[in-house]
Amino acid sequence: MSALGLAGVVVERNVLTYRRQWVAFLTGFLEPVFYLFSLGVGLGALIGRIPLADGRLVTYAQFMAPAMLxxxxxxxxxxxxxxxxxxxLRFMHTFDAMLATPVGPRDIALGEMLWSLLRSGAYVIGFLLISVAMGLTxxxxxxxxxxxxxxxxxxxxxxxxAATTWIRNFQDFDYIQMALVPLTLLSAxxxxxxxxxxxxxxxxxxxxLYHGVAIxxxxxxxxxxxxxxxxxxxxxAMGAVGLAVTRRRLAALLLK
Structure with a gap:
């Protein structure tokens, strides 16, 4: 099989796993929706309109919707x-089992990334449909x-x-939250x-996230x-560096 085909096997494994865990799949989608309704619609009624660079005025909900997307x-x-x-990686040793097949560290890194992009895309499409229905685009x-x-x-x-390959236990995820909260609040x-x-x-x-919000x-x-x-x-550039580091770190951890 080609490298992309082997990565596809990793994606297929995740799809089969989440067939019966759709509630967990849904949780990450709801947070931006709640922000949009509570702040964009609720608080937005008090804030008024926001000026854009071209001089147009938009509602606060319209301003927030792209950021929540x-x-x-x-x-x-x-x-x-x-x-x-x-x-x-650390508890189920799923990746160790994969290495007993033709799947290698590169395929695991690419497959896991493709799966996370599928999940991300599902969230985005759902949120975009909500934005269109509310007239925010x-x-x-x-x-x-x-x-x-x-x-x-x-x-x-x-x-x-890449960051996960350095995490030693669940307590270290506090550092992830320490990064995500400021990113959410301080990215325009x-x-x-x-x-x-x-x-x-x-x-x-x-x-x-700021660059993503701007786009x-x-x-x-x-x-x-x-x-x-x-x-x-x-x-x-950021994504390419992260993927390169992930491939090197996974190879070091799984093939030691």
């Missing part, structure tokens, strides 16, 4: 790339929101898997990046321009 992509990817991967550029979210999922999947998700102090803005712009917001609100090329390039 990016957050859906992050959640779908990062849960599988961290918690689930750690359990399979204002541009035909929105059709590119799912491919863009796949790129976001790629980054968080590859970087999450709830406020325009211009609202941050100048000294903090450059920190915000280091966040991969999704431009697509859903119709402000797409050449600046998106920079955001895409940053995410591609």
């Amino acid at each position: 990016a957050m859906s992509a992050m959640n779908g990817a990062v849960f599988d790339a961290t918690y689930n991967m750690f359990f399979k 204002t541009s035909w550029w929105s059709v590119l929101a799912v491919p863009a979210a796949t790129l976001i999922g790629f980054v968080f999947s590859s970087v999450g898997m 998700t709830f406020f325009p990046v211009e609202a941050y102090p100048a000294g903090l803005r450059w920190v915000v712009e280091l966040s991969p 999704e917001r431009a697509l859903l609100l119709g402000t797409a321009g050449w600046s998106l090329v920079w955001h895409v390039a940053v995410l591609v």
Whole structure:
């Protein structure tokens, strides 16, 4: 079998596993939806309209929806790339069993990443349908929101898997949460990046979620321009580095 075929076997194994665990599959999707309704719709009634770079005014729910779409992509990817991967690596020894077959560390890394992208894509499509139904999308550029979210999922999947290879026990997942909470709050998700102090803005712009939010917001609100090329390039570079580190670390852990 080709490398992609062997990775597909890993994906198939995950699909069969989650057939009877759809409730666990659903949990990561609900968090951005709750944020949208509680803050975007509820608090948004008090905030009023938000100005965009082109001078247009949009409701706070319209402003938040692209960020929550990016957050859906992050959640779908990062849960599988961290918690689930750690359990399979350290406790179930699922990957050790796979190595008794033609599947190798590279195939495991690629297969797990593809599976997390499928989960991320399912979250994104569901959230995008909710946004369309609520009238929160204002541009035909929105059709590119799912491919863009796949790129976001790629980054968080590859970087999450790389980080997981250094995790020793479940207590270490506190460090993952310490990273995810600031990413969620400080990535121009709830406020325009211009609202941050100048000294903090450059920190915000280091966040991969910020670049994902910038892409999704431009697509859903119709402000797409050449600046998106920079955001895409940053995410591609981050994802490529994360995947390379994951492959090396898995090979070191599984073939020792």
